[in-house]
Amino acid sequence: MSPTGARMLGQDIRTEPEYLEAEALFRRLRRPGEQQISDAADAHARSDGRYVVFTGVVVDQAPGNLPTRICQTDLASGDTQIISSGPGSDRFPRYSPDSARIAFLSDRQRPGNYQLYLFESASASVRRAAQVSGWIEYLEWSKDGSRILLGVAGHGSDLSGGQGAMSTSSSAINAEPWMPAVTVAEEPCRWRRVWIYDLRDNRCYPVGPGELNIWEGCWWGNSQIAVIASASPDEGAWYTAAVFSIDLVTGSERQIYRPPQRRQLGCLAASAEHLAVIEALSSDRGFVAGDLRIFNRSLEDSILVPTDSVDITYAQWQSDRYLLLAGHRGFDTLIGSYDVDSARCSWQWSDRNRTVGARYPVAAALAEAGDCVVVGEGFAQAPELAIIRRGRYQAIRSFESSNEPLKSCLKGIEALVWKSEDGLEIQGWLLLPNTEEMPPCVMGVHGGPTWCSRPGWLGRSLTYTLLLSHGFALFLPNPRGSSGRGQEFAEAVLGDMGGADTQDLLLGLGYLQQRQLIDPARISVLGGSYGGFMAAWLPAQKSFFCAAVAISPISNWVTEHLLSNLPQWPALFLGDSMRNLDGKYYSRSPILCTHRTRTPTLVICGELDLCTPRAEAEQLYNSLREHHVPTMLLTYPDEGHSGIRKTPAMFDYAARILQWIEVFSSRLPG
Numbered sequence: 001m002s003p004t005g006a007r008m009l010g011q012d013i014r015t016e017p018e019y020l021e022a023e024a025l026f027r028r029l030r031r032p033g034e035q036q037i038s039d040a041a042d043a044h045a046r047s048d049g050r051y052v053v054f055t056g057v058v059v060d061q062a063p064g065n066l067p068t069r070i071c072q073t074d075l076a077s078g079d080t081q082i083i084s085s086g087p088g089s090d091r092f093p094r095y096s097p098d099s100a101r102i103a104f105l106s107d108r109q110r111p112g113n114y115q116l117y118l119f120e121s122a123s124a125s126v127r128r129a130a131q132v133s134g135w136i137e138y139l140e141w142s143k144d145g146s147r148i149l150l151g152v153a154g155h156g157s158d159l160s161g162g163q164g165a166m167s168t169s170s171s172a173i174n175a176e177p178w179m180p181a182v183t184v185a186e187e188p189c190r191w192r193r194v195w196i197y198d199l200r201d202n203r204c205y206p207v208g209p210g211e212l213n214i215w216e217g218c219w220w221g222n223s224q225i226a227v228i229a230s231a232s233p234d235e236g237a238w239y240t241a242a243v244f245s246i247d248l249v250t251g252s253e254r255q256i257y258r259p260p261q262r263r264q265l266g267c268l269a270a271s272a273e274h275l276a277v278i279e280a281l282s283s284d285r286g287f288v289a290g291d292l293r294i295f296n297r298s299l300e301d302s303i304l305v306p307t308d309s310v311d312i313t314y315a316q317w318q319s320d321r322y323l324l325l326a327g328h329r330g331f332d333t334l335i336g337s338y339d340v341d342s343a344r345c346s347w348q349w350s351d352r353n354r355t356v357g358a359r360y361p362v363a364a365a366l367a368e369a370g371d372c373v374v375v376g377e378g379f380a381q382a383p384e385l386a387i388i389r390r391g392r393y394q395a396i397r398s399f400e401s402s403n404e405p406l407k408s409c410l411k412g413i414e415a416l417v418w419k420s421e422d423g424l425e426i427q428g429w430l431l432l433p434n435t436e437e438m439p440p441c442v443m444g445v446h447g448g449p450t451w452c453s454r455p456g457w458l459g460r461s462l463t464y465t466l467l468l469s470h471g472f473a474l475f476l477p478n479p480r481g482s483s484g485r486g487q488e489f490a491e492a493v494l495g496d497m498g499g500a501d502t503q504d505l506l507l508g509l510g511y512l513q514q515r516q517l518i519d520p521a522r523i524s525v526l527g528g529s530y531g532g533f534m535a536a537w538l539p540a541q542k543s544f545f546c547a548a549v550a551i552s553p554i555s556n557w558v559t560e561h562l563l564s565n566l567p568q569w570p571a572l573f574l575g576d577s578m579r580n581l582d583g584k585y586y587s588r589s590p591i592l593c594t595h596r597t598r599t600p601t602l603v604i605c606g607e608l609d610l611c612t613p614r615a616e617a618e619q620l621y622n623s624l625r626e627h628h629v630p631t632m633l634l635t636y637p638d639e640g641h642s643g644i645r646k647t648p649a650m651f652d653y654a655a656r657i658l659q660w661i662e663v664f665s666s667r668l669p670g
Contacts, residue, residue, distance in 0.1 A: 097141055
């Protein structure tokens with residue numbers, strides 16, 4: 001191993017140039033300690049359309065999670081204020097119907113224990129509402145502003161994969177160091193409920209039947225709520241959840257709709273007369289992109305709305321007639337509305353190079369059909385608040401730092417299309433570094449697989465930004481199974497994960513080589529979760545990879561089924577059973593193919609990951625070692641699933657990935 005490679009073996013790399021570069025990049029992008037907003041989410045517009053409130057990332061100097069604050073922007077002038085303060089983080093602000101208050105969630109009393117707070121607009125003061133038994137995930141005002149619906153997760157419930165897939169600890173535990181950890185099925189502390197906060201008497205109380213675990217809920221009139229729920233609190237039970245209505249007077253529930261076996265549900269939205277829900281094949285709770293279904297109050301019938309092949313990711317009623325929609329179709333992000341009277345969707349705005357929303361397209365409704373406030377961004381464009389009116393996009397307030405480094409290291413962006421072996425059209429993005437040479441390439445495979453790479457701000461990824469600045473091209477493919485191409489395309493991966501999707505990726509690299517866009521001798525692969533599986537799987541299929549980085553990988557489908565908190569997930573996506581000894585649980589497990597691997601592989605996991613547990617990474621590492629493949633295992637003790645969320649660990653993470661890929665490229669760039 002070279003001297004640079006030897007450096008990677010060190011426990012502490014904080015004095016090495018890659019670490020210092022990652023830390024400096026973070027400071028340029030986030031400007032810690034300067035009270036600067038560097039990112040935005042959870043936007044909500046005031047009823048009169050004058051202001052928008054949102055969650056802003058405002059980084060301080062302390063290590064840990066990136067802190068968030070409640071911020072408010074004047075939509076006429078762009079003037080923006082940070083209206084909440086620490087300690088802890090504040091998030092998910094929502095105006096009351098009369099605009100007199102802003103309800104929001106804060107963990108200022110105890111990290112991770114989000115409770116309800118109210119900002120009084122007249123006095124600019126904050127008061128804490130009555131506490132709930134658990135932590136609050138979301139909130140929604142009643143139409144008359146007298147009550148707030150709260151989605152409450154018990155202490156001990158699991159976070160979704162997109163949130164880190166960690167378990168939250170019970171506040172009731174006061175164990176001695178010698179006591180065993182006790183695990184039993186369906187512990188009471190793990191359930192999710194709906195609570196109501198009544199402002200008139202400052203009282204919180206749970207509603208609905210105790211035998212339903214409520215993943216998501218919304219008001220449906222004054223005396224009824226609609227929920228997505230299952231009979232178990234297990235994270236994997238979400239994959240078979242159904243829609244129920246709950247009568248707040250009697251507490252009784254009624255099942256409204258159970259989707260087909262392969263579909264999951266998300267994004268409930270109700271008007272006085274109608275209820276909307278998105279249904280789709282989904283990899284992770286909370287991230288559903290697909291078909292739109294609408295029910296009327298009589299519940300006599302529902303309709304599946306024709307959306308012009310747009311995968312819907314967000315819906316919000318602007319009136320009983322109009323439903324605001326956000327979604328994506330291929331390369332494009334779209335904003336539009338559904339008209340109940342005409343039963344038609346119209347798309348007011350679309351863009352290929354700019355998207356809205358960090359994870360999936362979302363929007364905050366204004367009064368007129370299709371009008372909204374969004375957080376717009378692009379690969380090299382920092383997040384900005386913008387208004388879309390009558391299909392016209394108008395930027396209001398940018399959160400770009402004065403020394404934005406992304407544009408200087410990015411030479412070009414290309415939307416790519418190629419054909420797979422069976423003739424299916426596959427899409428992806430190529431980001432070229434600012435160099436005149438034919439660049440080495442890192443293929444970044446997204447998680448999911450029902451997820452997609454789209455023009456999200458690269459400033460959230462120190463790893464990708466560092467790779468670009470060191471002269472690596474980034475290839476971001478969307479193989480079959482990805483969202484944005486309709487349910488037939490998403491479901492094409494079912495029963496064949498590691499099969500035709502493998503060819504989609506390899507042929508994409510072949511397409512780049514054919515066009516002489518990348519150096520064919522210097523190709524690496526990187527990915528997390530499903531992408532981590534691919535980063536472990538692909539080098540066993542083709543030997544041309546210089547380096548691989550498998551983050552939160554699945555290496556053994558049998559142990560993934562038995563140890564993960566999502567045992568239903570492998571059966572759904574492999575379309576098989578571990579009892580079939582000749583089946584895909586075995587033939588598609590990377591650890592059983594490492595005898596064919598010669599690619600140096602960096603394996604990374606979070607100690608607290610429940611979705612792809614540490615054992616998956618350890619098995620891959622040990623199997624590679626047994627076959628004398630250069631490898632290293634990084635286990636971050638305070639992190640969960642697929643990526644690093646805390647400083648300074650994120651500097652170490654980005655630096656080690658850069659080191660690994662640079663060292664094992666056949667020749668260093670430049």
